[in-house]
Amino acid sequence: MTKIMKMAGLFLLAFTLMACSRFSPPQKVADSKPAASPEAPSSPPAAPTPASVTPPAKGRGVKTEMRNVMFHLTDDAATDVEFLSGEMRPTGKNEMPVFDDKTSFEVHVTEGRISITPEALASILNSHVFAGNDSPFKDISISIDKDRLLIKGRLRGKREIPFETSAILTASGDGRIRVSTEKLKALHVPVKGMMDKLGIELAALVSTSKIPGMVTDKNDILMDLGELLPAPHIKGKVSAVLIEENSIVTIFGDGARPAAANDAVSYMSFQGNPVRLGKLTMENADLTVLNIDRGEALDWSQDHYRDQLVAGYSKVTPAFGLRAYAKNFAKLRHWPATQAQAKN
Incomplete structure (x- = not known):
């Protein structure tokens, strides 16, 4: 019986992996470079955008x-x-x-204190961050449950897969926002525990290579608000992230x-x-x-x-x-x- 349950679990996970594998942008045949490591860099990568190619005038x-x-x-x-x-x-x-x-x-x-409602954040993610057909997610909705974010949406692909996750927010050492996944469901079935047992990380399933300001780090997502949100870009080192009164509060400096x-x-x-x-x-x-x-x-x-x-x-x-x-x-x-x- 245990063997059958393991086989069923592996089948379910394999099905999810096949679905998720379609969300990564296809690689060109001529591109023989190895895939980038899912480990997040110690500092945000310098995106080759026109605004960052030439440094701002001093003074x-x-x-x-x-x-x-x-x-x-x-x-x-x-x-x-x-x-x-x-x-x-x-x-x-x-x-x-x-x-x-x-x-x-x-x-x-x-120095600063800036807050946003989960509804406003979901609107920006849908209309700006994940608006492209090559983005991994769509139809994002966000709500708050005590000190956690509840995120629902769909994984793009030939067959769109509904997902939902519970996550906590913290500030990373380099000033970005870390979204740490605690629970994850795909097709309304819990898969986070199975992923942990088999040593499979979120970074291996979802590609964020075409989303400026967002990278995966094992089972977490790191967000650089200065690149992720629409212009005019607001840049600075995030020192803390709080959830207060149905809002996500970002603290810059000592607060x-x-x-x-x-x-x-x-x-x-x-x-x-x-x-x-x-x-x-x-x-x-x-x-x-x-x-x-x-x-x-x-x-x-x-x-x-x-x-x-x-x-x-x-x-x-x-x-x-x-x-x-x-x-x-x-x-x-x-x-x-x-x-x-x-x-x-």
Whole structure:
């Protein structure tokens, strides 16, 4: 009887492996190089993207602070920036950050606390990270159960395999987020225990080679938020990951909350060095963006910032600084009008 049960278990696992093996991108016949080791590198690999080929200009960083800002990564998903201190730096050959091109700059965080709901994270994974037909997953949904994430979805292939997993989040030593799988089901059947007994790891089943910012490490997934999430990329060393009040909270630096972050003021501040907004270039930036509806958190979309500024008003300070009062993105009735003029 025991032998029959073992054979049945091996059959089930073999079936799952055959299904999963179809999710890895096919190798070219002429490519004779050995497959990369599933072990994660000690530091994030340098992705050969245009933004990282040429290092940012030295000394061109714009001091950046954010307080109580809903920062949209897509039209449908936003992060809650409780506080952030760092620099906005030009990427590649760009001489300065250009608000009309969100790939022209990155936000390098030294201290910060940024949270996202599981629903917003799932939306970004489906619409951005796993949107390609060669990605291993689709139809991701995420929920929170106490201090764990419950992740459901489908493995791509000729026959899509439903899966669900329970995972915990921690910060890795090199500043990435580690997703550690505790339970795993495929076709609604538990397979994690069987994988452990047979010495089979997640890294051998799922390929993440075409997903910038994501690598497998044995049974874990390592995520580099600076590469994984949509532009403008937010980069920095993650020191802790928490689950609080149905949100995933990412801590940068020591997590010490600045005194100014305790008040209800909501703003983004950019100080020093050049920055460009449309036809306006500030050689020595002195720009603060606030909510036109005082008392509410600023709801900001980099894709539609012109529409938000047009719907608000601006003031010039005695030192020729600019204070822009923007309409919340969620309150805009439409947005294509000014976007169509972006290249004019």
